[in-house]
Amino acid sequence: MGGGNSGTTDNGSGTQEAAPGDSGETAGGDKQTITITYHPGTVSKDDFVEKMLTQTYENWDKKDQVELKINKIDAADSDYLTKLQLLMQDASQCGDIVFEDTFQLTSDAAAGYLAKLDDFLPDFEKWNDGSSFIEATKAATYYNGSYYGIPCSTDSRGLAVNKDVLEAAGLGADWKPGSWAELLDGCRQIKKNCADVTPFWMTIGKANGEGASMNGYEMILYGTADGNDSLFDTKEEKWVVSSESIKNANQFVATLFDEGLTGDYSEMLDTGSDGYACDYLRQGKLGIYLTGSWFPANFQTGGSYEWPEFGEKLAFLPMPTEAGSGSITMSGGWAWSIPEKSANKEIAFEFLMEMMEQENYYIFIDANGNLPTIDMSEFPQLFEKPFMGDARNMLNEALFRPKNEYYSTVSTYIAQMSEDAATSLDAQGAMDTYKANVTGVVGEENTIEH
Amino acid sequence: MNKSRKKNRQIYVFMAPALAVMLVFFMLPVAMAIFYSFTNLALTGSKASNLEVIGFANYIKIFKDPAVKDAIVKTLVFTVACVAGQNVLGFAVAYFMQDTKTVFRRIIGPVLLAAWVMPEVVSAICTYSVFTDKGTLNVIIQALGFGKISWLYKYPMLSIILGNIWRGTAYSMMVYQAALDNVPGEVKEASRIDGAGRLQAIGYVELPIIKNTIMTNAMLTTLMTLGSFGFIWIITGGGPGNATTTLPVLMYLKAFKNYDLGYGTAISMVLLLISAVFGIIYTRQSEGD
Numbered sequence: 225m226g227g228g229n230s231g232t233t234d235n236g237s238g239t240q241e242a243a244p245g246d247s248g249e250t251a252g253g254d255k256q257t258i259t260i261t262y263h264p265g266t267v268s269k270d271d272f273v274e275k276m277l278t279q280t281y282e283n284w285d286k287k288d289q290v291e292l293k294i295n296k297i298d299a300a301d302s303d304y305l306t307k308l309q310l311l312m313q314d315a316s317q318c319g320d321i322v323f324e325d326t327f328q329l330t331s332d333a334a335a336g337y338l339a340k341l342d343d344f345l346p347d348f349e350k351w352n353d354g355s356s357f358i359e360a361t362k363a364a365t366y367y368n369g370s371y372y373g374i375p376c377s378t379d380s381r382g383l384a385v386n387k388d389v390l391e392a393a394g395l396g397a398d399w400k401p402g403s404w405a406e407l408l409d410g411c412r413q414i415k416k417n418c419a420d421v422t423p424f425w426m427t428i429g430k431a432n433g434e435g436a437s438m439n440g441y442e443m444i445l446y447g448t449a450d451g452n453d454s455l456f457d458t459k460e461e462k463w464v465v466s467s468e469s470i471k472n473a474n475q476f477v478a479t480l481f482d483e484g485l486t487g488d489y490s491e492m493l494d495t496g497s498d499g500y501a502c503d504y505l506r507q508g509k510l511g512i513y514l515t516g517s518w519f520p521a522n523f524q525t526g527g528s529y530e531w532p533e534f535g536e537k538l539a540f541l542p543m544p545t546e547a548g549s550g551s552i553t554m555s556g557g558w559a560w561s562i563p564e565k566s567a568n569k570e571i572a573f574e575f576l577m578e579m580m581e582q583e584n585y586y587i588f589i590d591a592n593g594n595l596p597t598i599d600m601s602e603f604p605q606l607f608e609k610p611f612m613g614d615a616r617n618m619l620n621e622a623l624f625r626p627k628n629e630y631y632s633t634v635s636t637y638i639a640q641m642s643e644d645a646a647t648s649l650d651a652q653g654a655m656d657t658y659k660a661n662v663t664g665v666v667g668e669e670n671t672i673e674h
Numbered sequence: 675m676n677k678s679r680k681k682n683r684q685i686y687v688f689m690a691p692a693l694a695v696m697l698v699f700f701m702l703p704v705a706m707a708i709f710y711s712f713t714n715l716a717l718t719g720s721k722a723s724n725l726e727v728i729g730f731a732n733y734i735k736i737f738k739d740p741a742v743k744d745a746i747v748k749t750l751v752f753t754v755a756c757v758a759g760q761n762v763l764g765f766a767v768a769y770f771m772q773d774t775k776t777v778f779r780r781i782i783g784p785v786l787l788a789a790w791v792m793p794e795v796v797s798a799i800c801t802y803s804v805f806t807d808k809g810t811l812n813v814i815i816q817a818l819g820f821g822k823i824s825w826l827y828k829y830p831m832l833s834i835i836l837g838n839i840w841r842g843t844a845y846s847m848m849v850y851q852a853a854l855d856n857v858p859g860e861v862k863e864a865s866r867i868d869g870a871g872r873l874q875a876i877g878y879v880e881l882p883i884i885k886n887t888i889m890t891n892a893m894l895t896t897l898m899t900l901g902s903f904g905f906i907w908i909i910t911g912g913g914p915g916n917a918t919t920t921l922p923v924l925m926y927l928k929a930f931k932n933y934d935l936g937y938g939t940a941i942s943m944v945l946l947l948i949s950a951v952f953g954i955i956y957t958r959q960s961e962g963d
Contacts, residue, residue: 306930309717328718331933335722430931431911489827489914490807629719636932647827648915657740664735665934 257291258572259319261311263304264296265592266499267521269528271296272591273323280575280584290571295319300495302433302636311563312337318563320572324373326364326557327434327625327632333372334629339562340370344573350580350598361597365559367627373559374576376585377594380517380553380618381443383541389511393417400541403548404447404476407512411485414511422487424480425501426514429493429643434632436639438554438625439516445473446623447545447552450674455638456626457672463634465659467674472546474641474651481646493643498522502529505538514543517615521593524609535610542618555622557594595619630666637661711940717933732940741916741924742941749900749920749948752835756899759839761892764846768854769876771847783847790844798908801837802826805909830910830917838905842898846891853887854880886960893956900949921945 264271274294281292297304305328312318312332324332332338350356351374358378365373387397393414401407411423426440445454448469457464464470480486487510491500502522504510506529513519521527523534531537542551560579562572578584586603589596595615600606607613625631637658644654663671711732716722736742767786771779789797804810805825812822825833857880865879881888903922906912912919912927919927921941929938 302931306717306933309722309933331718334720335716335718337718337722430913430927433931488807489824493914632718633933643913644915647913648917660740661932664739664937665932 255289255291256568256571257293258321258568258575259293259295260321260323260575261295261297261308261319262323263301264298267518267528267593268526268591270526270591272526272587275591276579276584276587279587280578280581283584284575284578286571286574290575292575293319300431300433301325301435302431305433305632308332309335309337312565315565315567318565320562320566320568321576322561322563324559324561325434326373326375326559327438327635329365329373329559329561330367330627331629331632332561333367333370336564338372339564339566339569340372341374341562341573342370344570345371348573348577350577356599358597358599361557363627364557364624365561367629373561374580375557375559375597376580377589377592378555378557378597378619379594380555380615380622381439381515382517382543382551382553382614382618384505384513384515384519385539385541386505386508386511387537387539388508389414389418389421392421393511397539401544403544404444404546406548407544408476408479408483408485411480411512412483415483415485418511420509422504422510423485424512424514425487425492425497425504425510426480427497428477428639428646429497430636430640431493431495432497433639434635435498436642437635438556440514441473441477441638441642442554442625443514443543443552444476445469446554447543448472449547451545451552452623453674455634456628456631457674458626460672462670462672463630463662463666464674465662465671466655469674470641470655470658471651474645474654476546477642477645478651486646489647492646499528506531506534517595517611517618518593520609520611521591524593526591527593538611540611540614551618551621553618553622555619555624557597630670633665634662637665707939707942710936711943713936715936715939717930717935719933722933728936732937733943735937736940736944741919742921742944744916745919745921745924745941746944746948748831748916748918749922749945751831752838752902752906752918752920753896753899755835756838756842756902757892757895759835760842760846760895761888763839763843764891765850765888767843767847768850771851772854786844786847788844789841792841794841794904795908797841798837798905801833801840801905802909805833805837826910827914830914834906834909834918837909838899838902841905842895846895849887849891850884853884857883889956889959893952896952897949900945900952921948 260277262273264273274296277292277294281287297307299307305325308322308324309332312322324338329338345351361375361378362371364375364378365371383401390399391397393410394417395410395413399410401410414421414423427435428440429436442455446452448454450464450467450469452458453464454467454469455464456462486492487500487504491497494500498515501510501513501515502519505513506523517540520534522529523531542553545552560576562569562576566572580598582598582600582602585596585598586600586606589600590606595612596606640661641654641658644657645651649657659671712727712729714721714726714728767782771783792800802809807822807824811825816822823829861879861883862875865875870878901922902920903926906918906920906923907926910918912923921944925938925941925945928941929935
């Protein structure tokens with residue numbers, strides 16, 4: 225596979241400008257340049273995105289005609305997205321390929337920042353052959369009748385637990401909480417029986433943006449009685465701004481913090497929260513971490529918190545619902561998109577197709593720790609890694625964030641609500657603030673109370 | 675007649691460069707900000723692609739938004755506490771530096787000045803590392819046998835106020851030093867001969883003489899503190915919750931975190947209004963003199 229794919233496209237005109245270089249004298253300034261903007265993430269010590277891009281470029285048959293410019297933005301998730309939006313407003317800054325969280329993609333597509341890929345997709349063999357792409361993942365980049373990105377990762381969420389801690393707490397290594405109450409009791413038992421061990425960790429707070437909303441709060445909220453309609457009423461197509469479910473989710477967060485079942489505020493509300501949690505898990509100083517299926521990437525060779533035994537020491541459990549009627553997971557992912565103002569869309573898309581060739585893509589998805597969006601059966605080692613099976617199984621019943629252009633803004637207020645409930649306000653107060661904020665954004669006519 | 679017209683023209687020519695700079699870099703951005711505050715300007719979503727003038731909607735929202743009221747209160751608390759702290763401390767240090775020639779002047783002066791000379795980011799990080807859970811203050815407290823206190827989460831407002839007073843005192847100190855140096859020695863001597871004690875001399879002689887300096891300095895520190903953003907943002911990010919969300923922080927959050935640029939701009943107008951009110955009070959006060 226791979227390598228020669230781009231030769232099958234008829235988009236050759238995009239490279240015409242580079243023709244003077246053909247004489248072989250010098251590359252000169254005639255080469256077309258494509259700029260790729262991304263955010264490297266924190267799971268790995270090395271910048272695996274850069275590694276993937278460099279390999280893709282080195283193996284590309286258009287390498288001699290096109291210059292590759294890598295624009296790495298090393299910032300917290302939410303800051304990265306804001307910077308990206310500012311970049312995409314300007315043709316000279318927007319670059320040609322951007323790394324987008326799919327929750328933001330809908331909103332950025334509505335803003336006109338992203339190019340529709342409709343004209344390019346017919347030439348993308350992998351996209352259309354019915355077997356290369358995992359069909360369900362395509363929906364993440366679909367908005368208003370068009371695709372705005374090529375999905376490059378997906379994920380599920382659950383509880384990463386340290387079995388040694390569970391054992392020491394007297395819960396037993398096979399402990400599996402069946403409801404919120406059981407989860408809280410488990411945390412209390414860890415607190416009681418294990419000195420210097422933090423029972424529970426989750427991503428929370430304004431600074432952590434979408435991570436706090438989705439990896440933390442929504443994993444709790446979607447497990448309430450309102451389930452899939454707890455955030456956005458899918459029948460009425462309205463945002464839920466006040467409900468018993470939201471209040472209960474707030475109360476759950478408040479209980480965790482009030483009873484001292486979590487880590488220090490300063491570490492949990494910090495943008496480095498995930499790093500603290502991984503390090504404490506490794507040291508046996510943390511029992512339960514509500515996190516995403518990419519967490520093993522932190523511990524594998526080359527990860528930020530290498531830990532050879534993590535496969536035996538940890539378990540990845542489903543997050544129980546409030547009442548104990550089952551479990552819940554949320555699924556999201558990232559995508560590569562092309563800015564609307566890019567002057568090199570065709571050649572950028574050709575490069576993007578190369579990035580999705582298995583041997584290039586492998587570098588990305590292996591280090592990133594997420595689940596692949598394309599068929600990677602030729603790389604079975606990817607699925608032999610610990611917890612990949614658990615993560616994929618969870619995906620079967622996964623819930624998704626509302627596909628609504630306001631979600632990304634509402635999400636910022638969800639993150640705020642999680643922080644309010646944990647720190648300064650009670651469950652009701654945090655919900656009232658949320659209601660006022662969301663109503664202000666989506667308009668009262670688009671809100672509903674349950 | 676002709677001569678004076680020529681002179682007038684000359685004045686305008688010489689003023690033109692300064693006026694142009696004012697216009698392009700100050701008046702124009704302010705005018706644009708005023709305009710955007712009447713729009714639905716957004717960073718993302720469909721609003722980002724259709725800019726619409728929405729009249730006073732943003733301002734109506736400000737009046738209804740409890741977060742704005744809360745932020746105004748927090749801005750005033752922060753400003754008043756910082757201005758009072760910086761001025762009182764700045765005056766006290768300047769006063770004691772007058773007659774102590776050696777140790778006090780040599781050590782305290784440079785130490786205070788260091789805080790002021792540092793870039794805002796650095797002094798904010800210094801403050802953060804004093805108050806954070808594993809910071810200097812907790813190390814000292816624990817060494818003395820007390821339990822550690824989560825300053826930035828239990829007393830966030832107090833922490834940023836103390837940090838800002840530390841950072842700003844040097845400025846007030848320098849201003850008051852200059853003013854006190856200008857108090858004529860004869861007046862001080864006269865008051866001493868008349869039997870005034872130290873406090874009486876300060877209250878009835880020196881303070882009234884430097885009253886204008888006090889007003890000016892209070893005004894300048896007020897304006898500097900009102901607009902303080904980076905310092906608070908670095909230490910607490912406006913949190914925990916909204917405990918240190920002053921108006922500049924709220925403005926940034928609304929514009930760049932909640933993607934509502936129009937509303938953020940409207941909030942900045944409230945800040946402008948508050949600054950203007952302080953400005954008018956000050957101007958009136960000096961006109962009165």
